[in-house]
Amino acid sequence: MGNIIAGRFDQQISADEARAEILRAGFAEEQVSTFYVSPPGQHDMTLIGGDEIKSHGAEHTERGIAKGGIAGGVVGAVIGAATMPVIGPVAPVVGALVGAHVGDLAGSLSETEDDGTESGTLPYRRSGMMLAISAASEDEEARAVRVLRELQALDIERAEGTIANGDWEDFDPLQPPRLVDLH
The missing domain is CATH 1.10.287 (Helix Hairpins)
Known part of the structure; x- marks a missing residue:
């Protein structure tokens, strides 16, 4: 298990362009994963569909x-x-x-809920195209964050996990993202 830096994009084409730019920045194909994250409640995690048996809202x-x-x-x-x-x-x-x-x-x-964005956390992972980069060092983490910022990625986050064969194997869509400090 290693460190992963990930950013969300609203459009497929933006994620594809970001992937190409990450590869040009020196990351290997095996370090990069691109995939779609479904909206909250639509991850099909239970037998009856949805994420959880109970709706918190x-x-x-x-x-x-x-x-x-x-x-x-x-x-x-x-x-x-x-x-x-x-x-x-x-x-x-x-x-x-x-x-x-x-x-x-x-x-x-x-009844409204605070989305937590001001405190640097999100209560749930927003839907969109996710570009994740496995970073083997702090230097690679900083480079990945820099490139994602330049490409205007949304919700840039740091996580732990494993990317193998272009797949973030242990990705959990229900896990709230830990946003990278954007200041």
């Missing part, structure tokens, strides 16, 4: 829906009571139901 949505639904229901009931002379005795019930649905939607949309 659903926890936030459930809390938001509960809060929003209750608030929306109360507001809807008040509005329903105010419109009772026009709609009739079912106005508070209809108002509460409509308010609860609107509150559910607002509650589920209000």
Whole structure:
């Protein structure tokens, strides 16, 4: 197991050009791997598909829906009571139901997650074309990072692993990337 420097590209052609440039920078073909990383949740890691049995995002949505639904229901009931002379005795019930649905939607949309980019980490690996270089020394690491920066690679990271025959054998798409300090 050795050190790997990797960068993400949004387009295949950019990754291909970066691969050619890395090879021109003196890295051997056996040190380089290019592959596509699927979006989070689409790595087919479980028997039923997806990455995990449980959706972590659903926890936030459930809390938001509960809060929003209750608030929306109360507001809807008040509005329903105010419109009772026009709609009739079912106005508070209809108002509460409509308010609860609107509150559910607002509650589920209000839950946001910090993507961690300011602290130098990402909570998940973003999708795109990955170019990975096995670096045998600190000198090679610095050269790989320099070339990836020049080529405007996204999410340049440092990892441990093995690249053999053009394949990053122990790559884990669920492992959050450890970003290289870009300052």
